[in-house]
Each structure stands twice: as structure tokens, then as C-alpha cells.
Amino acid sequence: MAGTTVRVLIAETTFSNCVFIHDYPRSSKIEAHFQSNERLYISYYNIISLGTYPSTPKLTQKSKNNASQYPIPDDYIVETEFSERSLICKTKYISVSKVVCYTINWKIGHAEWSVSSTQSSTAVVNTFLQKINSTKSSGPQLFGFDIEPLYHAYITSCSQQNKRFNSFGRDVQKAVDELIVKHKLTNLSGEPILYLQHIGFDCKKNQVCINFKDLNSITIQTKLDAIVHVCDEALLSRDGYRHLAADVPSLFCEYLKILINLIVIIYNSDERASDALVNNYKVGNGLIGDILHIKLGGDGRKEKYETLDKVGKIFALQLADLKENGIIDDDGIHWPIKFYFSGDWKFTYIILGLNAPNSEYFYLFCECDAKSRHNMDLFWMPTGNTKGGKRASLFPVIDLLNYISDELHILLWISDILMECLFRDLFKKNDFEQNFKEKIEKK
Template identity: 30%
Template sequence: MEANEISLPLQTDQQVKKKKPVEIHNYPKESIIQYSDSERSYTYDIIKEGNYPHATYLKYTKGQKGFRIPDNYEVKVSLRKPKTRQVVRCMIKYMEKNPVYWIYYGDKFQYHVKSEKSSSNAACLYAKALNPEIKTRYSGPHFFGLHLEILQQARDIHQRATVLKSFDNLTSTGQNNRAKKIAKSISTIFDQVTAKDCHSDDNLSLKSIEFDIGNNSFYLSVNKENIEEIKHKARAAVQACDKGQVSREGYRTLASISQDLPREWKVSVEKRDITREMNEIIPISLINILPGSDDFVNSEIHINDAEIVHNMQQSIGKGGRRNVVDILKYLIPGLIERKILDVMNPKIHLRISGDGRNVGRKVKQVMITCSILDDIDNLYRPENHYTIVLYPGVEKYETLNNVLKSLAMELRKLKEEGFKDNQNIEWKVELYFSSDWKFLAMCLGLNAANSRYFCPWCEVSKEQQGDFSYEWTISKTMDQVREDYTFYKGHIRPAIFDMIPLQHWVPDELHIMLRITDVLWRLVLDELRSRNTWGERARNVIIEEMKRIDVKFHFWLEIGSTNWQYTSLMGQDKLVVLQHFDLSKLFPYSRAVQIRSLWDKFYLLHKAMKDSKTDATQFSNDARAWLHQFLDSNYFYQASDITPYMHVLVYHIPEMMRIHHNFGLAAFSCSAVEKKNHQQVSHFFKRTTKDGGTGKGRKSAIIDILEYENRLLYFKEHDEIDSMQLPKRLRVK
């Protein structure tokens, strides 16, 4: 043995070998697992066993040769000896397909560290949190118990036991449960991502999830339902259906193909609630109508749909009415807010209008409306003319006088006393009336337009129409009509609205254009007959020319007659003919130029009449010049060809322009009222909404219309569609 050499004791094989790892447990009956090896000892209390994610994103502690890392795993870990024992709670969750590690510590586990790197990094962070000066290192897999064989085996067993069935092999309940489970997982991920990537003030909320599984589509609502939002959407749907006149069945069909729309039953509930609410604010009164005669309609038939005619006839005898004051009280706050009305000058200019739609040959839908002239920019909209009386039947003085008695009393009181709104503001009301000639004359108790004394405003006779030596002005007064209507020739009955001064009975500029255009066209056809050029060739030329200017027009012979009938043109078509019809295809050039000059000048008068900036004196001069030209011997037209509308155009329209210059004559156009009446008849007397039903559900279509009008008023002040905030639709590739 060499000097200084020290003899070492021999080591046995048992001393060289390391202690084998030991797992002591009765898992899964008991949650405690004790582990020890030659270097460490741990006690694990399994809270959540967890599971291994899908192989596509399963992670390992050291590549694929290490331990598999579970998801949704939670364990309470005790480490070291009893005197220095530490107890922590460890958690692992996958976020965005990567495991994240948490260690909670403290008496109540109130502190924690988190790592997105590894279990060992999390253990290291924990050690530093306890004492930054001590360089203690832990094995991450052992700290978290990732090495425990019993847990690995248990997870594998559970995974094999829960092999998913294909979706098509599940029961209906199973399919729904799987869809809900997917939605819950998505909701959890959403919460995790928003917590990480969004500011705490952003207030994010996941409302719904939509996805397909094979051929099955799912739409799942997430979290608690927002009752107010659901109600808001349903009321917006009611508004849309009313605006587009979509039937209940039509909406049900739409809702069946879109999850974005509220269910039809919910929409019906909200529609009923709005109707009840508005019917309390603006009640609807029923009117009993005396049966009229079976007189046939001699004028143009506006609607000839057999179903509508039948349903209208079934409703005869039922009328409805709403009070003007109720409507005004409801509208005033909005009009004040829009600065249409001024509380410092509480005055309302109220226009009354009437229209009768010919439905078939025996029935009319008669509508009386009111509108607020102060809201001048919106008078062209049908919804700004509010129905106050509505009935199906005949358009005769006796019926009107009976139906309109209550309205006349209300208007008289408004004229004399005004009314107080809901804020106790006293409002004065100035009344106006406008309609077509027939309705106006009937309400005035005047003879028909073809009578000798026909004018509502002056005492002209038929024989005096072509005599330019007379200066016809508004010479009649309503006071005289009210005192003794027989004082003026042609007045054969009391005026129904005798509280409205005659200067405020304004002719409808639309009907002036329509009826004078009718006369000009009829005179052209009469001239063709007088020239013996009326025949098949002339009719074919007219049809071809109408095609050229895109106007639908045709001739036909009535059965058993030799008289040719022709299409009655609508308003816009009449203007097109007036402007663009090539008369030279029917007449010699010189004659065509003469007629074209007359037509063009009338068209210019029509435009000027609608323009509130037109000078009344200049218009008067131009209108008189036009009538002189009309009666010129070169035109072959006679004084007998002058119609009441021509008389009004020349003599009374200039006066009306001066009197009503604040509004302009366009404010008294009845086109919106006629459109409103036509739309309502066409919709509400169809089969799906007709007067019918059974038992308690039976309700008149007239009431349906007035309830619909009440809802329009509701949406005028509560625009549910406009206040809807639609989500941005984005596409993620």
C-alpha cells in the first residue's frame, strides 16, 4: 500500500442501489396517494383526476418520451416532513391547446403562481415566492404528480370507457346534450380568452353559439336570457310586419327559417300588448251604419278582386271611429320635440280629408283622416294621415251625415274651445278640409259637379264659364251656408263640416291635374272621331305610342256594344302622356303642334300649382291665358268643354295660393290619403285578415285597420327598428 493511502470501507450492494418508487393507495375508492422514492416523498389528495386531451394537441413533460400532461387536473399536495410540511393545490388546464400550470399556497390557498412554460417552472416560481434567497429546486412532474402510474392507468381506463359514439348514433336527447356540452366548452374558452385579451371595462358577453354537426344545425343561447332585449326584438318584428303588411302566417314561415328572428308566438304576444296599450290611450268606437241603397258605382273601379269585394260586402254595417283629440294628445310631445309645434304659440293647423275607394261595383271603403299641416315635410307619407272614421258602404250624403255626426261635434268643439293636452297646455285648432270634388261637394251639401250651379266657392253657372267678363272670386261664406244653405243656388243640404270656413276648403291639386288631363285626352279622341280617322289604324298607333313611352294601355269592345272602351290611366301615367305622347302620329303636324302647346302649358301650370314659391298673380295670368287658348277658334274647343276643375284652376287656385301661402297647395294633396285607403283595403280584406273568426275571436276588419293605425302611432313615438343595434357581421378565415 502506498503512503498516505487511506483504506475506505467496502459498500454493500444494498447501499449502492437506490430506493424504488413506491405508490401506496386505495385509488379510486380513496383519493389519497402516498409516494416516496430515495430522494423525496409526497402525499397527493386527488381533487380532479383530469383527462388526456386528443392526441393532436396532447403535450408531454419532455417531448413524447416524458409523462403525458392531463387537462382539467387538480390535486392537493403535501411535501416534506411533518415539521416542515407544505400543502399546496396544483391545477393544470389547457388553454388554446397548451397546458397552463397553477400552484395555490397559503393558509387558505389565497396566493398563487402561474406558468405557461412547464410544471417545473411553476414549482420554481413557487419556491422563489416562499424565499427568494434559497435556491430550492423541485421536480415539476413529481410536484404535480404527473408521474403517478395509478392516475395514468385510471385516465386510460376512463378514456376507453367513454369512447364517443358518432353523433348520428345518439338519441335526440344525447345529441342535444352533446351540443350543450360543446357550447359550454366554447363559453369557457371565450371567458378565458376575453379575460386574457380584453380590458376589464369592455364588458364582453357571449350571447349565442351556432354550429353544424353533420347535417344538424344548432343555435344555443348562452347565459341568462335578456328579457328586455327579447321584448325589444319582438316589438321590432311587430313594427316590421305592420310596415310591410306581413301576415301572421307569413312571419311564422320566415321565423321558421331564421334563428335570428323572434318566435312568432312571442311577436303575437307583443302585438297584442301594444294593441291593448294603444286602445286604452286612443279608444276605438264602433259606428252602426244604416243600410244604403244598391246603387251601382258609375265611376272607375279601384279594386276588383273578387275576394276583397266579397269580404268588404260582409263588413257592411260596421264602422269605426277614433277621437281627434286622443290622437293629437298622443302626437303633441313628439311634435314639440321635433320643433314642429311650439308651446309658446300653441296652435295646430288640422286638415280633414276624405276618400272613397270603389271596391267592385256596389261598395266603397270610405275613410276620413286628419293630418297636421304644421308637419309639412311629412304630409306626403300615408302614415301621417290618421284615420278617424272608417266604414264600408255607399258614399252618399245621408250615410256620411249619419256616420260623421260625432266627428262634426268634436271638430266644432275644437274650433270654438280648443283642447288641453296631457301637460295642461291649451291648444287652439284651425281647421281645413281637402278631398276630391265629389267628396268635397257631398260634405258641403252641394249639387254634383255636372249641375248648373256647381262651384263650392262662387255662384258661377254652367252658362257663364266661358264668359271672361266675370271676375269670379270666393264670394260664398260658411256663416251664410250654416244659417240658410238654400241661400246659395246649388246647395241642397246642410254642410256636414259647417265649422270650417269656405276659404279653408282647399281643392286637391292632384285631382285638378287628373281630371283636366282626362278632358284633354278625351278631346283628342273626340277629334279623331270627328275627322273620321278613328279606326283600327288610329287605335294601333295609340297603343304603339303608349308602348314607346312605357304606359300600359289598350282598347276593348264591351259585349253587346259598338263603343270602344280604353284603359283608365293612373296619375303618373297621365303625366307621362301629357309630357311625351307624340301627337304628330295622329294629326297633321300643324294641328299636333297646337295641341302639344296646350298640353305643355297645362303641364307647366300643374308644376307651378304645386310649387309654394309660385307667384299667385303670375299664375292667375298664365291660367287665364291658357283658358283663352283652350277656347281659341283654332282649337275647336267650346265653352261647354270647360269643366269645374278648369274653372277652379283659373279663378280659385290663385286665391288659394294667396290664402295658404304658408303651406302651399301641395300640402293639401290627397294622393297620400288615397294611397293609404287603397293599401288598407287590399291588405285587410284579404282572406287571412278578413272580417271573420269564430266565437269571441270574431272581429271586424274595420277594427283590425284602426288597431293597426293605433300601432302605427305607437311606433311613430317608439321606433323599435331604428333603435335596434345589429351586430357587425365579420368573417374569420
């Protein structure tokens, strides 16, 4: 195989239990090694079309032997082999019903055969196996949905495409600024009397909206306030607005947006998060080239490791690239990146892949056990909790000591414990229960 062969052990990322040998995308050939009952199985794939992943792709069905689910791309075409037959496997989303049509094509002599199903990849594979009188096979594996390098290749291509859109947007803004001057759309001081806010266009099957933010403009905050007001008046939920914004690119949304210049979450000296534009002079209260402190967190709406794991994989490569390389702006200035995470205890231990707080090894930062947590004479180094870890951390780019517990939740929990201890001691006194308990409860 030409080029450098990259071996990826997918079992470590829970994406699949296969080992893939590939040089994708420089080579479309992928070899998969799968071991079962001490027997090695090898599959070969030729990726004809990577296709695209919708914003909310369909997932493969869970099987009895494998709880993993894989995203299904649209317009995906792969050539593979099974039972000494060359197969062409395809996927196609039916846009109206958002159902996936799975198709398998093969030849017997000069005759061409084809089977399709909108039920699942396993269903169409079972129909195919009945046609050739062969043994059972997995739908996701035959189609190659479990090939993680393909998924990462698509995510990487999307990132590169966004960079091209960003560059395109800057050129558009420069051209519009020149047109404003040319057509004398300025005031007596020579300042523009209009500003380019956003442009939208179709790119293949996707709608792209490029938003332009002016440093001196307050129109964005005004629009955001208006949107919040309308949502409150009409009782429009956040999820409902998200669905609407996904179909109407001119509406403000918190994802799938490209901002001209760089928008980051930073901290000012008053410890409040704020949006700041990276320009040629400063970032918030920092100086040129200062470290950008970016905090990740969650609102606790989806506190399930498997769900968060799928989301984390989408931007894992981008986070690793930002941590390693930082950001270099148009003036060649390098901005290092430092990541933090903050959340309540439950959300944090899920992100770190640790056991629950009521387990023996419960702590986020060290291996203090439940029996020793009251011993103030012991000292535990914050080197991590390997004994309490049961899954991989979802944000390996974040250093351990940069996981910051939410102060409010800690304060409330400590207060509850102290109040409980206080009343437990008071209840030991008979006169308290007789004379004061009822008064305090009423109060």
C-alpha cells in the first residue's frame, strides 16, 4: 500500500472493536481486522464516495452482541467483498421522511442483482444473504459504518471547508467595504452608513450562513434581546427555536455559524464570561499573544456518558489541534489556548469517565477511598483517580487540575451536611425536641 500505513485501534475509543489499516484519504483502500472466538477475520473496503453526514444523522440499530451505534452518512458508496463476491453498498437519505434507503448491488456472471431496504442495514444484508444462501453477517460491518477513520476524515474536511468559508467571507466583506465607498454610502465623516450583517447560500445540500459582526455595532445584541422577548411571549421552547433556526439560516443560532474574525469565550478581570473579537490590539483585558482561556461546560440536560461521547467525538480533533498549535491570526500573531471545564459533580465525573460519588473511589482528582475521606491526617496528591475510572475521559485535552467544580453546588452540599449535623446533635437533647423542634419546623 502506498504511503504511510496508519494503524488505528478503534477499541480504545469504543467506536468499534476492529483494527483498521489505512492511508485514507490518500488511498481509498481500507483493511479491517476483527477477532472473534480466537479467530481472525479480515475485510476489505474501497471507499468510492464518503458522502456527507447530516446535522442529525441516523444511527445504526443496537444488536444483542454490540451496544455501539454508528452514524450513517448520506450518498455513501463502498465496495467490499463477501463470500467471494464483489459488492457495492450504498446509502441514500429520503429527504421527505428522513429515512435511509440501503442498497446492495452485485453480479452473478453477466447478470446484475440488487436488493434495497429502508428498515436497516442489517435488514438489507439479511435479504442479500437469502439470495445467495450464505451465512449471517452484520449490516454495519458489511457497509463499513464502524470505520472510524471515515468519520474523522469527514469531520476534518468540514473543518477545512469552514476555514475556506471564513476566508471567502473576509474577501466578501472587503469587497463590500470597497463598494460602500465607491457608491458613496457614507456619512460626512466618511464612515459607512450601512453594514453587511450576513449572507446565505446553498453549498451542495447544506445551507451556509456567514455572519459579519461589527466592533461598534449593537444590532446583534438588540436582535438577541428581541428573539428572547418573542420566545417568552410565544412560549417558544429552546428546542423549538433550534429546529426553526436549522431551517431558516438567517435566524440566530448557537451552532453551525461562521463568524468573520474569531469569536472565543474569555474571562475578564471581573470573572464574568464574555464574547470578544480577536483584533489587532487586544483580547478583553489581555495583550497580544496572551493565552486564551477557554472554558467548556454543560447544562446537565443530557447526563449520559454514551450520548456525551458521541458529541465529544465530533470536535475532539479540533480541540486537540487548538491545544497543540493554538491560533495564528491574519497578522501572524500566535495565540496559545488553555482549556478548562466546569460543572456540577455529577456532570464532571461523567465527563472524566469516573464512578459515581457513592462508590469506594469517588474523588475527581485523587485516589482517596470512601473510608479514608474523614481522616484529616492523610494527604492525597492530585494525580488522578485511576482506581475509580471505568471509561475514557471525554475531554483528554483538558489537564486534570483544570477541571473546576461548581462553587454553588459545593456550597449548597456543604450547607446541607452542616445543617444535618447540627440538627442531629440538637435532637440528642430531649428539651430541644419537646420545646423547639415544632417551632423551627413551622418557621
